[in-house]
Each structure stands twice: as C-alpha cells, then as structure tokens.
Amino acid sequence: MTPLLTGWGRTAPTSATLVEATVADVPALLRDHPARGVIARGLGRSYGDAAQNAGGTVLAPIPGPTTIHTAEDGSPLVTAAAGTSLHDLMATLLAERLFVPVTPGTRYVTLGGAVAADIHGKNHHRDGSFGEQLVSLDLVTADGGLHTIGPDTDPTLFWATVGGMGLTGVILGATLQLLRVETAYVLEDIERCSDVDDCLARMSARDDEYRYSVAWIDCLARGSQLGRSVLMRGDHAPREALPARTRGEPLERRRGLKLPAPPWAPNGLLRRETVAAFNELYFRRAPREERGRLVGLDPFFYPLDAVEGWNRMYGSRGFLQYQFVVPFGSEDALREALERFSGAGVASFLAVLKRFGTGSGMISFPMPGWTLALDMPAGDPTLGPLLDGLDALVAEA
Numbered sequence: 562m563t564p565l566l567t568g569w570g571r572t573a574p575t576s577a578t579l580v581e582a583t584v585a586d587v588p589a590l591l592r593d594h595p596a597r598g599v600i601a602r603g604l605g606r607s608y609g610d611a612a613q614n615a616g617g618t619v620l621a622p623i624p625g626p627t628t629i630h631t632a633e634d635g636s637p638l639v640t641a642a643a644g645t646s647l648h649d650l651m652a653t654l655l656a657e658r659l660f661v662p663v664t665p666g667t668r669y670v671t672l673g674g675a676v677a678a679d680i681h682g683k684n685h686h687r688d689g690s691f692g693e694q695l696v697s698l699d700l701v702t703a704d705g706g707l708h709t710i711g712p713d714t715d716p717t718l719f720w721a722t723v724g725g726m727g728l729t730g731v732i733l734g735a736t737l738q739l740l741r742v743e744t745a746y747v748l749e750d751i752e753r754c755s756d757v758d759d760c761l762a763r764m765s766a767r768d769d770e771y772r773y774s775v776a777w778i779d780c781l782a783r784g785s786q787l788g789r790s791v792l793m794r795g796d797h798a799p800r801e802a803l804p805a806r807t808r809g810e811p812l813e814r815r816r817g818l819k820l821p822a823p824p825w826a827p828n829g830l831l832r833r834e835t836v837a838a839f840n841e842l843y844f845r846r847a848p849r850e851e852r853g854r855l856v857g858l859d860p861f862f863y864p865l866d867a868v869e870g871w872n873r874m875y876g877s878r879g880f881l882q883y884q885f886v887v888p889f890g891s892e893d894a895l896r897e898a899l900e901r902f903s904g905a906g907v908a909s910f911l912a913v914l915k916r917f918g919t920g921s922g923m924i925s926f927p928m929p930g931w932t933l934a935l936d937m938p939a940g941d942p943t944l945g946p947l948l949d950g951l952d953a954l955v956a957e958a
Contacts (some may be wrong), residue, residue: 566619569872570608572939575615578746582620584642587731592705594618594819602733603674604646606667608882610677611726620677622646622671625734627653638696643673643732651858655812659739660797660858662694666913668863673732679724679925682775683862686918692723693921694738702730724925724934742797747773747861749795751851753844757788757899757914759930761892764792764916772796773861775941776914779840780902780935781833790914791847798855815857832938836908843910865911878940883948886932888919894958895931898951902935905947909935 565574570796579602588779590599598619603623607611612619625642627650633639638661639919641650647661648668654660674680676698681690688694697711700722710719722729750771754760760776768774771794782789800811807813865871872880902909912935920928937944 565604566613566757567879568607568609568611568613569605570881570939571872571875572881573610573613575613575887577612577617578580579619579620579621582623584623584625584733587620587623587701587733588707590618590620591703594703595747599731600727601643601673601677603644603671603677604669604750606674607678608880614824620731620950622673623731623733628654629657629659629739632696632738637741638736639739640734640736640787641672641675642734642807643671645672645882646670648674649671650742650798654739655742655745655814658742658812660742662688662738662740663691665834666863667866668859669866672735672737675730676723676735677725677727679922679927681915681917681927683775683882683915685927686768686774686916687772689918690724690921690925690927693722693911695719695723696736696738697732698722698735700730701733707733720922724922724938738764739897740797743805744798745814745858746798746803746807746811747795747856747858748802749793749856749861751848751854752792753791753847754788754792756782756786757790757896758892760788760790760792760914761895762955763782764822768794768916778899778912778933778935779844780899780907780909780912781840782899783836783903784893787896787903789844795856795861799908800833802855814859833906833908836910854933875936875938876940878938880936881939881944882936883951884926884932885951885955886926886928886930886936887955888928888930891930891958894954895933897954898933901947901951903955905943907935907937907944909937910934 562579563576565576565581567574595618599618600614601620602612622644624644627641638932647670663682675691678692679692697709700708712719759841774794776790776792803811829906915932917927917930917932
C-alpha cells in the first residue's frame with residue numbers, strides 16, 4: 562500500500578510504502594531495508610513531516626499487550642507496545658486509579674511517538690518531559706539488533722532515542738512510571754491576565770504550587786493589551802472534592818459533547834477578523850478569577866479532541882504550528898515575538914504559553930524558560946519571512 566501521508570497540519574503530502582508489521586517482523590525490515598530506509602509512524606499527529614518517508618517504507622503502529630505492575634519500591638509501572646495510543650492506555654489505567662505522568666494536548670498519540678518526540682505537557686515545570694518518566698525501552702536498531710535500554714543501563718543510546726524522532730531505530734515498547742489518582746477530574750483555578758507581563762508575573766509567583774499550568778494567549782492583542790491571556794492551573798481532584806452525586810463513580814470520564822468538524826472548510830475561514838472575534842469572546846467569557854472549578858480530565862487536557870478532525874477547519878492548504886522556547890531572563894524576546902505576531906495579524910486562535918523546567922536528553926526541545934506555541938493557516942506568503950525573523954530572534958536569545 563502506497564498512500565499519500567501528511568502530518569496533522571495536512572501540508573507537504575508524500576507517498577511511501579505503508580507496512581503493517583508485527584514485533585517479529587521489525588528486525589528483518591530494518592536489517593534488509595530499502596534504499597530510502599524505514600521509519601515508524603504513530604497516529605500522524607505530528608504537525609510537520611516527521612512520520613513521512615517519501616519513496617521509502619513507513620511502519621504502521623505496532624500493536625501489543627499492556628501490563629500494569631509495580632517497581633521494587635511499590636510505585637506503579639506500565640509496560641505497553643509502542644503502537645498503543647494514550648487514549649487506550651488511559652482507559653486501562655484509570656480503571657486502576659492511575660494516570661500517565663505526562664500528556665500532550667491530545668490523547669491520540671502513540672507511546673512510541675511520545676518517546677520519539679519526548680513530548681511535554683502542562684506539568685513540565687514540575688515533572689519534566691515524557692522521557693524522564695521512562696524506566697526502559699525496547700529498541701530495534703538499523704542492524705536488526707534488539708536492545709532493552711534505560712537511563713542507567715545504556716544512557717547514550719537511551720537519551721539519543723528519547724526525542725530522537727525515530728532516527729536511532731524502531732521502538733517496540735516501553736515501561737513507564739505512573740501517577741496515582743483518585744478521580745477522573747481536575748481542580749482548576751482560572752485567572753484573567755491583562756497583558757503578557759501580568760501573566761509572566763503570576764506564573765513565576767505561583768506555578769510551583771500546581772502540577773499543571775498553561776496560559777491561552779491572544780496573539781492579536783496589541784498595545785497595552787499585548788499578550789492578554791487566560792491562565793489555567795490545576796491538580797488532580799481528590800475524591801472528597803467531588804459532589805455527592807459524582808462521588809460514587811469518581812473514575813467515570815466526562816467527555817462532554819463530541820462534535821465532527823466539517824468535511825471541508827473554505828480557505829480564509831480562519832482569518833484575522835474571525836479569529837479576533839473569537840479571541841475577544843474567549844477572553845471576555847473567562848472569569849477574572851475562579852478557584853477550585855471541577856473539570857473532567859478530557860476537557861482539561863484535551864479540549865480540541867472533542868472536535869473530530871479539527872485540523873480540517875484550517876482549509877485545504879492546511880496549517881502549521883510554530884513553537885519556540887527562550888531562557889528565563891529573555892522575556893524581551895517573548896514580548897518582541899508577540900509584537901511581531903500581532904503586527905502581522907497572524908490568525909491564531911490557539912496560542913499557549915507554558916513555563917518549562919529543567920530539560921533532558923540530547924536534542925529534546927524543552928529547556929528552562931518560556932515556551933510559546935501557536936497554530937496558523939498555511940499558504941500565506943508573508944509567513945516565511947515572519948518566521949525566519951522569529952528564528953533569528955529566538956537563536957539570539
């Protein structure tokens with residue numbers, strides 16, 4: 562089968578041979594690889610072309626069993642196949658009052674993809690990235706050799722694989738530390754911030770009191786409102802925090818309404834005017850301050866998963882995500898980036914600011930500092946020069 566493959570941004574499609582393989586097939590596939598090589602693919606949620614291999618071979622997600630067990634110190638662990646999605650993994654874990662220690666903004670990523678990208682979540686300032694939660698990996702290298710590696714047993718190969726985007730081989734499975742939870746809810750505090758400096762000050766002052774922290778940023782706001790934002794922070798809710806009607810089923814997930822995205826969207830639907838209207842509404846509807854709001858895991862961590870195929874809303878040209886991190890002390894660069902985005906009228910209704918803790922790995926993305934990520938429609942000819950200039954700004958910082 563040779564389908565056209567894209568990332569979640571739906572840009573730059575390429576054709577590759579897509580192979581459904583078992584664990585036993587992988588060593589021979591890598592050892593006797595075709596000229597264009599072999600790369601593994603998860604659920605295609607990387608925004609760019611990370612899981613594409615034009616003219617080569619792409620491995621579909623590799624299934625396998627999931628086993629929950631305990632470490633010598635009694636802490637909970639799970640061992641699962643690389644092709645297992647976080648969606649399926651969490652369904653298994655929650656029944657045992659367990660949760661993944663790090664999750665991105667979608668549950669539709671595979672365990673192997675989470676390792677390869679060394680994903681981070683809203684708790685990086687406290688818990689680090691996905692790789693720091695790993696006990697071991699099963700990896701097949703290019704010579705067909707199978708290796709079980711960990712941060713202590715083979716740190717060089719392990720940390721080259723974590724965040725290595727599949728370039729050291731194919732991950733077959735992983736053993737991961739878990740987080741104990743009592744409910745399928747989060748206790749969330751919300752604050753409205755008047756500008757980016759207000760937001761940074763609030764995050765710096767109190768982020769360490771929360772496991773999870775993220776701010777939605779209005780990238781079209783200018784002047785005295787530059788970087789106005791809604792700051793959302795929270796922790797897993799204990800059972801006693803639930804209302805009586807819910808306390809009997811504390812692990813039942815409340816996903817809310819599941820909406821389909823339109824099968825097509827007109828190009829230009831997400832433009833400055835429509836996004837500005839959305840941003841104004843979102844900012845005004847957020848409470849100035851609300852403490853202890855009870856929110857389900859899914860709407861807290863995965864709000865966009867409620868809209869199936871939401872990436873189609875950007876139109877036929879697709880979209881891209883730009884994310885950067887600058888060290889603490891380089892806040893001027895963050896402000897300058899926001900000024901450039903707002904001045905260019907970049908139509909992004911999804912822009913988030915987070916505070917990173919200590920980084921890990923050889924080439925993993927996070928480092929101590931501030932990270933801003935925003936989605937924007939592709940195809941605008943002004944985007945290239947804008948983002949090239951931002952690259953230079955970030956590199957200097």
